Amino acid sequence: MSRTLELVQSAQRTLRLELEAVQGLEARIDARFVRACELILASKGRVIVLGMGKSGHIGNKIAATLASTGTPAFFVHPAEASHGDMGMITREDVILALSNSGTTAEILTLLPLVKRLGIPLISLTGNPDSILAQAAEANLDARVEHEACPLNLAPTSSTTAALVLGDALAIALLEARGFTAEDFAFSHPGGALGRRLLLKVEDVMHADARLPHVQRGTLLKDALFEMSRKGLGMTVVLEADGALAGVFTDGDLRRALDRSIDVHTTPIEQVMTVHGKTVQAQALAAEALKLMEQHKINALVVTDGSGRPIGALNMHDLLRAGVM
Template sequence: MSQTSDLIQSAQRTIRLEIEAVEGLLAHIDADFVRACELILQSNGRVIVLGMGKSGHIGNKIAATLASTGTPAFFVHPAEASHGDMGMITRQDVILALSNSGSTAEIVTLLPLIKRMGIPMISMTGNPDSPLAQAAEVNLDARVAQEACPLNLAPTSSTTATLVLGDALAIALLEARGFTADDFAFSHPGGALGRRLLLKVEHVMHTGAALPQVARGTLLRDALMEMTRKGLGMTAILEADGRLAGIFTDGDLRRTLDRTIDVHSTRIEDVMTSHGKTARADMLAAEALKIMEDNKINSLIVVDDQDCPVGAFNLGDLLRAGVM
C-alpha cells in the first residue's frame, strides 16, 4: 500500500510541476513572441527547426505541427547539419533553434555559418543570456523553475514547456494566415481526419440504377421488393413530377408490421415518412453524418435543387468510407 501511495504521489507531483511550468509561459508571451511570428510570416521560405537530444524530439514535433497548420517547416539535426545537411537550408528560410541551456555545442557551432548566410534565427531557450539567445534575432523564453525530475536533471518540465510554446507559435501563425479546415484537410489527405474534411456526399452515395425509388401509388409489397433489390434498407418515394414525396425504411417497415397492415394491398404513401431528412451531393459526408446522428436515422436521400432524388446512402456507406 505504501508503494502504491508513493507512486501516485510521485505522478501527481510531476503533473503539478509541469502544469506550473506551462502556466509560467503566460508571462513570456510578449513583444518577442510577436516579433517571432512576424519573422516567420514575412519569410518566403520554410521554418528550419534545430534541436539536440530531447530538444530534438520536441523540435521534430514542432516542425510537424507547423507544417500541418500552414507554415512550411522541417527538422534538421544539428550534428548532421555540420556534415552536409546545411545544404538543406536556404537564405529565404527562418531558423527556430531549441536548447534549454542555450549553449548546445552542436547548435552553437552552426551560428557563424547561419550569420554568414544572413538567415534570421529565432531561439527558444531556458536561458536568455546564453550564446544561442544572444545570437538570435529574437529569443522565446521557455525557462522553468525546476524539472519534474527529482534530481532536477532529466528534461521533463522544460521539454513540456517548449512543446507548448511551439504549439502556441503554430496556432498563432495558423490564425494569422487565416488557415481553414479545408486547408488543414489538404495537409492530411490520407488519414481519418482528412476523409472527414474532404469527403463529400457525392463520393459515397448510390446513384442511377442503384438508387432505390418507387412512385407514389406503388403497393407496399412492390416497394419492399425494390428495397430488397437495392440493399440500402430504404427506398425513396417520388411524386409524379419526380420530386421527393417521402422515404420508407426498415424502421418504417417494423412499425408498419406492428399495425398488422396488409403489404399486398397497402399503398406506399399510406405508410411512408413524408419527405424526410435529405442531403445535398456537395455536402461534406461528415455534415450528413451529423444530420443522421441528430435525427437517429440510418439513411438519407440526396436531392438536387428541384428536390428530386439523385442518390442515397446509409451509415454502412459512411463506415466503409472511413467517415465514422
C-alpha cells in the same frame, strides 16, 4: 518512510517543479515572442526546427505541431545538416533552433552559413546570454530555475518549458492566420476529425444503378423487390417526370403491416412517406448524420439543386465511412 510514500512524493515534486517552470514562462511572452511570430508570418517558406538530444525530440514535436496547425515546418537534425541536409533549407525559410545551453556545437557550426544565406534565426534557449541567443533575431526564453531531476542534470523541467513555449508559438500563429477546423482537417485527413469535416454526402451515397427507385403507382410488392435488390432498406418513389414523390423505408413497411395492408394490391403511394427528408450531395456527411439523428431516421434521399433525387444513403454508409 515507506517506498510507496517516497515514490508518491517524488512524483509530486516533479509535477510541482515542472508546473513552476511553465508558470514562469508567462512573464516572458513579450516583444521577442511577437518578433518571432512576425518573422514566421512574413516567411514565404517553412519553419526549419533544429535541436540535438532531448531538445531534438522536443523540436520534432514542435515541428509537427506547427505543420498541423497551418505553419509549414519540419525537423532537421543539426549534425546531419552539416553533412548535406543543409541543402533542405532555403533562403525563404525561417530557422527555429532549440538548445537549453545555447552553446550546442552542432548548431553553432551552422550559424555562419545561416547568416551568409540571410535566413532569419529564432532561438529557443535556457540562456538568453548564450551565443545562440545573441545570434538570433528573436530569442524565446525558456530558462528554468531547477530541473525536476534531483541531480539538476536530466532535462526535465527545461524540456517541458521548451515544449509549452513551442505550443504557445504554434497556437499564436494559428490564430494570427485565422486557421479553421476545416483547415485542421486537411492536415489530418485520416483522422476522425478529417472524415467529419471533409467527407461529403456524394462520397458515400448510392447513385445511378445502385439507387433504389420505383415510379408512383408501383405495387408495394414490386417496391419490396427493388429494396431487396439494392439492399439499402429503402426506395425512392418518383413522379412520372422524375421528381421526388416520396420515400418508402423498412419503418414504413412495419407500419403498413400493422395496418394489415395487402402488399400484392396496394400501390406504393398509399404507404410511402410523402417527400421525406432530403440532403444535398455537396453537404458534409456529418450534416447528414445530424439530420438522421435529429429526425430519428435511418436513411436520406440525396437531391440536386432542383430537388430531384440523385442518390440515397443510410446509417450503415456513414458507419463504414467512419463518420460515426
